[in-house]
Each structure stands twice: as structure tokens, then as C-alpha cells.
Amino acid sequence: MKEIELVLFDLSHVNLALEQYESEQIHGIIGADILLATNAVIDYETQSMFLKLQ
Known part of the structure; x- marks a missing residue:
């Protein structure tokens, strides 16, 4: 199986701005x-998304 490297970011500051x-x-x-x-x-x-690794 193929591996994909992911990066996660904290989006809480974006959501605080969106609340306004x-x-x-x-x-x-x-x-x-x-x-x-x-x-x-x-x-x-x-409202679905499908991801398939080759």
C-alpha cells in the first residue's frame, strides 16, 4: 500500500475569526x-468523499 505524508494544523484561530x-x-x-x-x-x-490509494 502506498503511504501519504500528512500535515495537521490547528485552525482554531481561523474559526475564531469566522465566528465574528x-x-x-x-x-x-x-x-x-x-x-x-x-x-x-x-x-x-x-456529502461524501472517497479516497483510494493505488
Whole structure:
């Protein structure tokens, strides 16, 4: 199985700023490199995302 290296960032400061605009919180950001490497499929109707390592 192929391995992908991930980096996690604390987004609490972003969410504090978003609260001032009564916006939804951000739980995470997935970069295009991960989406491409996993041939990601995003199903907006079911609000699902599928990632598959080759």
C-alpha cells in the first residue's frame, strides 16, 4: 500500500475569526495534491468523499 505524508494544523484561530461573521467552522483543509494522489471522488449530493490509494 502506498503511504501519504500528512500535515495537521490547528485552525482554531481561523474559526475564531469566522465566528465574528457568523460563518460555519472549518474542520480541515485537504490539498489538491492529496485529492489527485488518491483519485478522490466527491459526491455533493450525499456529502461524501472517497479516497483510494493505488
